[in-house]
Amino acid sequence: MITASHNQVSDNGVKIADPSGGMFSQHWEPFADTLANATSPHQLLKLINEFAEKESIPFDGIRPAEVLLGRDTRPSGDDLLEAARQGVTSIIGAVALDMGILTTPQLHWMVRARNKGLKASEQDYFEQLSSSFRYLMDLIPSEKSKLGGANEKLVVDGANGVGGVKLKALEKLLSGLVIEVRNSVEDGGVLNDGVGADYVQKEKVVPHGFGSKDVGIRCASLDGDADRLVYFSVQPESNGTIDLVDGDKILSLFALFIREQLSILNEKEDIKNSHQARLGVVQTAYANGASTSYLKQLGLEVELTPTGVKYLHEKAAEFDIGIYFEANGHGTVLFSEYFTGWLEARSNELSSGSKGSEAEKAALRLLAVSKLINQAVGDALSGLLLVEVILQHMEWSIHRWNDLYHDLPSRQLKVKVADRTAVVTANAETVVVSPPGLQEAINEETAKYPQGRCFVRPSGTEDVVRVYAEASTQETADSLANSVAKLVNQFLGCNTS
Secondary structure, three states: OEOOOOOOOOOOOEOOEOOOOOEOOHHHHHHHHHHHOOOOHHHHHHHHHHHHHHOOOOOOOOOOEEEEEEEOOOOOHHHHHHHHHHHHHOOOOEEEEEEEEOOHHHHHHHHHHHHOOOOOOHHHHHHHHHHHHHHHHHOOOOOOOOOOHHHHEEEEEEEEEHHHHHHHHHHOOOOOOEEEEEEEHHHOOOOOOOOOHHHHHHHOEOOOOOOHHHEOOEEEEEOOOOOOEEEEEEOOOOOOEEEEEOHHHHHHHHHHHHHHHHHHHHHOOOOOOOOOOOEEEEEEOOOOHHHHHHHHHOOOEEEEEOOOHHHHHHHHOOOOEEEEEOOOOOEEEEEOHHHHHHHHHHHHHHHHHOOOOHHHHHHHHHHHHHHHOOOOOOOHHHHHHHHHHHHHHHOOOHHHHHOOOOOOOEEEEEEEEOOHHHOEEEOOOOEEEEOOOHHHHHHHHHOOOOOOEEEEEEOOOOOEEEEEEEOOOHHHHHHHHHHHHHHHHHHHEOOOO
């Protein structure tokens, strides 16, 4: 996939989907780095041959391969896609298929579907999402009124990227949901410039094209390649400030709905048919402490992993149903093959014995969720449809959803250091093990603040150490972050904060 996601329009890059449809294998990342930094054609060939030998990859067309290529709306995408096509076709037996302009999650979905032997065109993607959405809408109990008044409309910021275009195409296949897309690529705005999920989540202000006229309306924002989603509502008389509903809240909404369906199923289960499904939620240390406390109070199994979607996805796959999200709005729901098979068998039994029962409906809802959500990777379009159907099922406004819990104020800072590798962490990056003494100093500082929590971790890309702090007020969160930044500086800084 040729994209630079939420970065500015002049940037471009590549995201690689594994044959599973998931993200690029971590095991291959060092090889990708050396390839990208090869200094000459000769060195490039040498690297490829060495790696192929090491991994026992047969060349000479012994194993034919199809590589799907997609790109977002960046002007540089055309030439880069052509370069990728030439690269792929230089391997004997490899075929490059240009899938055109897509969202990143669409390409991941296509790879996953093709390798499962399923239909995998863009139209098939739209059909699967829209039919699963309609099915879930039909399963909303009839006594529940559909959301009334202003709540019927959803206004979406398309980040001036590919997501807005695809959402418009998808909306034509939906019923029971009115979507107004702003900042779509044909509107002439600049990709990710004052728009998009990354901007809205970090700045906590309205994107371009939104304002006082949108007070009380449910709004959502996609990022540049539509693999992130956040919701927001415009505050009255606010001069552009918003109530943000981030990835943590999306995770909480999904967890509540899935837990409700599982408990309906389990109520009706006799011992013979029972399968106590393991539902797990997976977060990183950057998840707001209030969300983690809320999920634990629900009695859910909460796991922490190091920062990065690849770690979250891997951990979520260990459950019957695993839900993961980052606060930035990237996440999805994974269903194990065993549990999906069990659900299908169970819904068949229920339909022959107690058709129309609550247990049958719960099983059918869970199966529909497994088809609606993109299990390959976080997908703003499928995530948005799942949010919308759950809100209608619960009869909730965005305000009721946002009131599930209230985030603790937080602050993130960066500290320049001479060598970021001097910081070594453990316990999902929440504890510093090196340099010695730093963690003890952080603990001592954190203990001074009510509801204080703080951790530091080395950046994956630049020589900085990232500081994250939470406390009961914004003032104390800022103060804790600044104090810990000074400690990092004392232990290994360049004496510049």
